[in-house]
Amino acid sequence: MKDRAARAAEQQRYLEGIEAVRDRLMALPNVVQLGVALKETGGQLTDQIAIRVSVAEKVPAAQLSPDQLVPAEIDGLRTDVIEHRQALPVIGFDDEDDSTNYSPKVGGSQIGNDAGLHAGTLGCFAKAADGSTVFLSNHHVLYDGGVANGSKVGQPEYSACCCCTCNKIGAVIDGDPNLDCAIAKLDAGVPFVPKVRRIKRPDGSVELDGYIAGSSAPVLGEEVWKVGARTGLTRGTVAAITGSEVEIHPKAPFTKVADHGDSGSVVVELSSGNIVSLLFAIDKPTLTLGYATSIVPVLTRLNITILATDQTQDYNVAQRYDELDRLARTGVADAGIGQLVSRIRQSPPGEALLETLETHRCECLSLVNTCRRVTVAWHRNQGPTFLAALLRSARVPEYRVPDEVNGVTRAQAIQAMREAFAAHGSPELAAYVRSDPDRLAELLREGSTVEAMIAQWEATLQPPARLGS
Secondary structure, eight states: OOOHHHHHHHHHHHHHHHHHHHHHHHTSTTEEEEEEEEEEETTEEEEEEEEEEEESSOOOGGGSOGGGSOOSEETTEEEEEEEOOOOOOOOOSSOSSOOOOEESEEETEEEEETTOSOOEEEOEEEEETTSOEEEEEOHHHHTTTTOOTTOEEEEEEEEEOSSOEEEEEEEEEEEETTTTEEEEEEOTTOOEEEEEOOEEOTTSOEEEOOOOOEEOOOOTTOEEEEEETTTEEEEEEEEEEETTEEEEEEOTTOOOSOOTTOTTOEEEETTTOEEEEEEEEEOTTTSOOEEEEEHHHHHHHHTEEEOOOOTTSOOOOEEOOOHHHHHHHHGGGSHHHHHHHHHHHTSHHHHHHHHHHHHHHHHHHHHHHHOHHHHHHHHHTTHHHHHHHHHHHHHSTTOOOOSEETTEEHHHHHHHHHHHHHHHSOHHHHHHHTOSSOHHHHHHHHOSSHHHHHHHHHHHHSOOOOTTO
16 A cells, blocks of 8 residues: 555545546436545455545446446546445434433433442333332342342442442342343432433434333334433334343434443333333344343333323423532543542642542532532532633643632632531531631632642642751
């Protein structure tokens, strides 16, 4: 193959030459598009550059007159004829990789147990034989890591620290590895809706309401849909049923049924709204097909009944977390933030500071998310904007955190949140935020960038220089 410079030069020659032959080629039957491309032979790319002539349909040369044929070469430029390829838009509705903390809880959302190894999907809610409310997923999701009955489950994941537990919604109570199904009992007081999360188009209109009518056996040839935490909404066709296993093929424009993280999604028949199976795997060769367990043996084994959606109700499912929750769940994994944390941890005072922050992190998140007065203080004092600025400054050292946002100074925002946490937090949290002086608050007030805040912190750790040294 020619080197890059030679290929670039030849490419430029073809790009210039195509304009001289455009009218002649576009006048031929079936020609819909011209371009410059590597010539293809037998479906494989070669190293020869050619004018790609895209035709609506390839017609045998014998059926065309000589003046209708695309010449193999024109004005010294080789050609390559292919059938026109339609560009397939990337599927999805901004609903993929969804780690939203929902309130009330809803099907199609991410869950994880207290082993914390992998995340899966909460399929739907059901009623157990004793009348309690449970939620359905895969055995390999709820029992992930080899946990036993009683394992705690969180949405979008389970997390705990020494002061409290975050995101817990239930505990595992039963499952069957052969059918790859399991249920967890929903904690008392946790709000939920008997549906799958709504999917909206980019323009805000609704693509899928996520209503569930009930349950029934799968039927070959029926169109189905699922909503998972990883790939969001996809649609497919029931293609095969082998015992309790259901094979699903993707339906255009979707190119695959599911991906890792979608395990536990319920598969719903489009025509009836009934759940027909429980997704548990994808095929290994192509990663496009989906495999699910028929819902009938699942319901029998677990002795549960699917809770149907009451379509007369106006379900208002909101994102419970905001930027603060997002930081707690994903921010530390960011390379820039992780480096700063490692840097602070190098000194004993820094290690103590990080331990203190971790002690109160969950409680602060809970207050911002569930205590109305704290939530109002957070948003009224531009908490999300200031936090976003701190995150950006952590990633881009030269970025300056604004001193004021919409009339609220950084000092005012810090003081307002200190007062809110002191008034509504635990005695331990109140004592910490009322500490005087509070070095962390001082750094947040005075530093223009996160780098400056860390440098100022490090300076306080250095022993004072001796005169004459």
